[in-house]
Amino acid sequence: MASVEAKVFPIEALREFTTRVFLHFGVPKSDADQAADVLASADLRGIDSHGVARLSCYVDLLGEGLINPTPKIKIVRSTPSTATIDGDNGLGLVVGPQANQIAMDMAERAGSGWVSIGNSNHFGIAGYYVMKALERDMIGWAMTNSTKLVTPLWGAERMLGTNPIAIAFPGKEEPPIVIDMATCTAAYGKIEIARRLGKSIPQGWGIDNQGLDTTNPDDVVAGGCLLPLGSDRERGGHKGYGLAVMVDVLCGVLSGANWGPFAPPFALRQEIPARSVGKGIGHFFGAMRIDGFIEADEFKRQMDDFIRTFRATKPAPGTNGPLIPGDPEREAEKIRSKQGVPLIMPVVEELRVISKKTGIPFS
């Protein structure tokens, strides 16, 4: 990213602008605050592709009436520890936090809570949700399906989203382990950055529209595909494909949402799927009380030991040794909450366009 021009904004400025934009499109105040909080969390944690960089997509869909600004989410089916939720075509940034809350409340009573959510839209970063569970001494799980970008192993077309999996475990004195990972090899955002910089991409990230390996980011963008985690058969591409299928079924099929290549697009410019097999996209949240298994304090002390043991791993040559999952995002948050969030100029331009359209000031 070093050679891409960027402008730095205090997180509070971004949060306020985002909130006011959602309000402008008829989202109620508390929901607008909530949605802005999810996006701000991505920007703070350095997951630039999932923060205000996506605001124009949400705005386009709200503006076209394709997202319901005032959803009433409904529990359509439930047992003491499971539920299916209809998101009423609301913002995923609003539906997601409410559904996650339902999972955690269920866990409070039954030990664990598992909800599959359909008729929703993109929910931001999966990590946001699992960190909420930490505040209640729970282990949180979050997944979502999304618009097709990834090919199955041995395929030559986009059939699956980047379908992330997140889970978090608290420490006592140590910061938590926060795992938040797409099930493809590399994020689409990295392809776009390589393209902007005129650089090639590593082998194993993508294929062209004929299904052939490529190191040219243009090929991936022009109808090619991302590869699942593991890339090829020899290096376990069938495993990343399996994980993406798991996420798709838990989020899509189980909830009655669209799955696979039929997940609806997130941006107006994207192709409309050939058919509809459900409503919107889907998410899946889980929450487990730690003390449903072991005293929470004992668990956290063991996690401190675990984290310190892994930090003490003998380092590979040329590295400082293994990180703990969540380290890079925590580090970014520390810096950006003080120094602000750097936005690349194309994103700044998009926000200025939104500002002009809505009359909400943005410098």
Place this chain on the structure above:
Amino acid sequence: MASVEAKVFPIEALREFTTRVFLHFGVPKSDADQAADVLASADLRGIDSHGVARLSCYVDLLGEGLINPTPKIKIVRSTPSTATIDGDNGLGLVVGPQANQIAMDMAERAGSGWVSIGNSNHFGIAGYYVMKALERDMIGWAMTNSTKLVTPLWGAERMLGTNPIAIAFPGKEEPPIVIDMATCTAAYGKIEIARRLGKSIPQGWGIDNQGLDTTNPDDVVAGGCLLPLGSDRERGGHKGYGLAVMVDVLCGVLSGANWGPFAPPFALRQEIPARSVGKGIGHFFGAMRIDGFIEADEFKRQMDDFIRTFRATKPAPGTNGPLIPGDPEREAEKIRSKQGVPLIMPVVEELRVISKKTGIPFS
């Protein structure tokens, strides 16, 4: 495998021999049957490294009194949908099925059931457990931690097991999707086969004992490590590492079992860990009633559509297109249940040694 000499045995012969061997070591009849069934399932499904090829490890540990042949498993803590189980140092092949049953029974009542099991031993193939859930119209999850073999990304020493994740989804007319995958790039068994054949291994499978990439299988065996799924930073090695950590925490830390580099060895020849941080190794099972989310019949019809849609993916050049997770194992089972199980000669030799030691005939 083509150039490795093998001898073919009917599955019933292997099952009977295995059962009698477990009986010989004091395992009660129903448990011996159960344990033999798990091993037979691996042999039938073509997961050769987890079937009778491991019998000598179990036998060694039983013979040395390091595994309890008559465990009384105990629920040490529970809520309506979660439990922690102490496996009483029994065979994982016996403790696993009982704990999985507890998870499914809990799901019957509460919608879902989640159990973390400590004080156990190796439980065979994770896929065995999740297929049991299918028989009850449930979605089953299974994980286990295991003896260290895998380095964290940027590490240069063995810190994690191959820590598999399994989950299965039923179809209606289509066979089920069965995902069962280690969280490392390649199985240790593949390193051993390459070594036996004097072949090199692909880049991305392993490192030597200095932490350097290697394509020589001897380097991995001689104190090197397997790499996590994704192999290196560019191709998402941090993701495979994250998944392995997730499995280790859910199975090990949550249950009070040993975790990370402290998981006890599975074979007498393996190094004893520097310290003990719990009891035995750990597993994690989940079961969710499908009708806790959606009518089971409707779910299965959607899964048929899902499976057919993915089979119809445009194929990559030189392939027949994507498989559905579980296809190769199902194909192996079809062939081997008729034609028998091919065992490589070193495994046949090990079984002959067991035969001589126990007086149980094996040809």
